[in-house]
Amino acid sequence: MSLEMKYNLKSPGVKRLMREACELAEPTEEYHACPLEDNLFEWHFTVKGPPSTEFEGGYYHGRILLPSQYPMQPPNIILLTPNGRFEVNKKICLSISGHHPESWQPSWSIRTALLALIAFMPIPSSGTIGSLDYTAEERQILARKSVHWECSNCGKIANKLSTVKIPELTQEESNFIKQIALKAEEDVNRKEVSNEELNDNLMDLQDTVQQRSASNGTYTELQTSTVDPKDSELLNQNGIWNAVVGILISAIVLLILRRVFFL
Amino acid sequence: MGDEAKNSSTTTEDVPQLNQDELIMAQQRQIEKEISESIPLVGELESILLLEHEYSNDTVYQEKVRNLSLKYSSIRRTRPDGNCFFRAFSFAYIERLLDKKEEFKAFYQKAEKSKDVLVELGFQQFTVEDFYDTYLDVLKRVGDIENTEEAKAELYTLFNDQGYSDYMVVYLRLLTSGQLQKEKDFYSCFIEGHRTVEDFCHQEVEPMYKESDHIHIIAACAALGTGVRVIYMDRGTGKAVTEHDLPEGCIPSVHLLYRPGHYDILYPV
Numbered sequence: 001m002s003l004e005m006k007y008n009l010k011s012p013g014v015k016r017l018m019r020e021a022c023e024l025a026e027p028t029e030e031y032h033a034c035p036l037e038d039n040l041f042e043w044h045f046t047v048k049g050p051p052s053t054e055f056e057g058g059y060y061h062g063r064i065l066l067p068s069q070y071p072m073q074p075p076n077i078i079l080l081t082p083n084g085r086f087e088v089n090k091k092i093c094l095s096i097s098g099h100h101p102e103s104w105q106p107s108w109s110i111r112t113a114l115l116a117l118i119a120f121m122p123i124p125s126s127g128t129i130g131s132l133d134y135t136a137e138e139r140q141i142l143a144r145k146s147v148h149w150e151c152s153n154c155g156k157i158a159n160k161l162s163t164v165k166i167p168e169l170t171q172e173e174s175n176f177i178k179q180i181a182l183k184a185e186e187d188v189n190r191k192e193v194s195n196e197e198l199n200d201n202l203m204d205l206q207d208t209v210q211q212r213s214a215s216n217g218t219y220t221e222l223q224t225s226t227v228d229p230k231d232s233e234l235l236n237q238n239g240i241w242n243a244v245v246g247i248l249i250s251a252i253v254l255l256i257l258r259r260v261f262f263l
Numbered sequence: 264m265g266d267e268a269k270n271s272s273t274t275t276e277d278v279p280q281l282n283q284d285e286l287i288m289a290q291q292r293q294i295e296k297e298i299s300e301s302i303p304l305v306g307e308l309e310s311i312l313l314l315e316h317e318y319s320n321d322t323v324y325q326e327k328v329r330n331l332s333l334k335y336s337s338i339r340r341t342r343p344d345g346n347c348f349f350r351a352f353s354f355a356y357i358e359r360l361l362d363k364k365e366e367f368k369a370f371y372q373k374a375e376k377s378k379d380v381l382v383e384l385g386f387q388q389f390t391v392e393d394f395y396d397t398y399l400d401v402l403k404r405v406g407d408i409e410n411t412e413e414a415k416a417e418l419y420t421l422f423n424d425q426g427y428s429d430y431m432v433v434y435l436r437l438l439t440s441g442q443l444q445k446e447k448d449f450y451s452c453f454i455e456g457h458r459t460v461e462d463f464c465h466q467e468v469e470p471m472y473k474e475s476d477h478i479h480i481i482a483a484c485a486a487l488g489t490g491v492r493v494i495y496m497d498r499g500t501g502k503a504v505t506e507h508d509l510p511e512g513c514i515p516s517v518h519l520l521y522r523p524g525h526y527d528i529l530y531p532v
């Protein structure tokens with residue numbers, strides 16, 4: 001079935017993806033991406049390793065997963081070709097450096113995401129989730145190997161790019177590409193945290209909170225005349241922290257219950 | 264100022280272990296998201312007196328609602344998802360223009376020219392066009408309907424279709440960002456911290472779900488060439504609600520009710 005038949009063409013999100021597919025139809029020197037034949041919301045891409053870096057000469061292939069709310073929500077990128085910079089088969093997403101994924105802007109596009117990926121590759125990984133810090137030599141070896149890498153869906157990736165130069169970036173574009181950061185999708189990982197881990201975390205939290213309440217005295221004004229002021233201070237603090245912990249625990253327990261019963 | 268649901272997540276920030284802090288915040292965000300999604304993007308017209316039920320145990324608010332009902336007959340709620348100002352403002356303004364065919368025509372002509380300014384400012388042409396096309400499409404679809412009531416019903420339908428509704432929000436966010444950048448000398452003194460107007464736009468105006476402050480409202484009004492009256496209702500002293508016209512001294516075309524963290528649309532008596 002053709003894409004045109006399968007999707008509601010009136011939906012702005014679908015129209016947008018069709019447009020992007022047109023815009024990116026022609027392979028360029030730096031990147032190429034197109035939707036899978038049977039799924040407009042999954043694309044495969046190939047990017048060329050940035051010149052004058054340890055990725056020079058490499059070809060990197062991967063998947064782009066578009067959320068149903070695209071472009072209101074950011075695409076996820078999954079690299080498939082071993083590269084020494086990002087783990088393969090792991091979702092990475094785009095945001096403005098140092099901000100939450102909500103800082104994705106709907107006026108960015110798949111092209112933006114690919115340019116950001118290319119620009120971001122040589123930046124040191126500094127140990128963030130989903131990042132690898134292979135040596136330059138190891139990365140160069142992977143870059144050379146990547147020329148022969150094949151995707152089971154798309155075939156040999158080194159043939160996917162052309163010699164067409166990409167249109168020059170606007171000032172605005174190059175500005176925001178500099179600002180974009182790619183991170184492993186931490187929130188998703190967190191949601192997959194097992195109940196046990198969750199409980200452990202919670203115990204730690206409770207300990208910390210209790211230590212804090214015992215060691216700091218910011219609630220000194222909470223005193224009553226009938227009880228020894230010192231006791232009441234401690235009592236009030238514990239009361240407040242217990243309430244806080246209680247609320248947190250019940251929120252988390254609710255979430256766990258919901259997960260168990262409804263998913 | 265913005266949607267309460269989002270602001271509240273800052274209260275846990277001094278818990279030392281960052282991971283646990285973030286874990287809880289992520290879960291909190293998820294709960295808030297689910298609550299928010301159960302509320303329509305733009306609600307039905309309701310009598311202002313129904314607000315009193317919301318505060319059945321709160322005499323301070325009840326008094327204020329009665330006060331409010333002297334000037335306003337109805338309210339239309341919007342989803343508290345951080346986009347409420349942009350959604351409420353664009354819906355209410357277009358709805359009002361539908362009553363005045365001439366003004367609507369002038370507005371449409373202005374909207375037709377709005378894209379070029381954004382492209383000149385350096386926004387990616389390809390995506391700006393995408394939002395612009397849908398924005399004009401919505402205006403055209405409601406503008407082409409002769410009968411005003413039917414046109415308003417169509418507007419209501421489109422604004423409750425997540426695809427169209429969010430596209431309207433995005434385009435108004437872009438126009439607002441464009442306005443701020445076009446007059447950055449004027450706006451830069453209202454921006455807190457050491458951010459440039461461009462940074463502020465990228466971080467606080469263009470992304471979806473980012474709440475709106477005075478500066479967003481003033482720039483959005485300037486971009487569309489109109490004014491807004493915001494009625495503030497909080498637990499503050501006094502029986503009256505406070506009003507604020509943005510920009511100051513304007514003749515407001517849209518009336519919004521602001522309760523800490525959220526905007527709804529008001530309809531004068």
Ligand SMILES: [Zn+2]
Binds near residue numbers: 045061152154
């Ligand atoms: Zn492939």
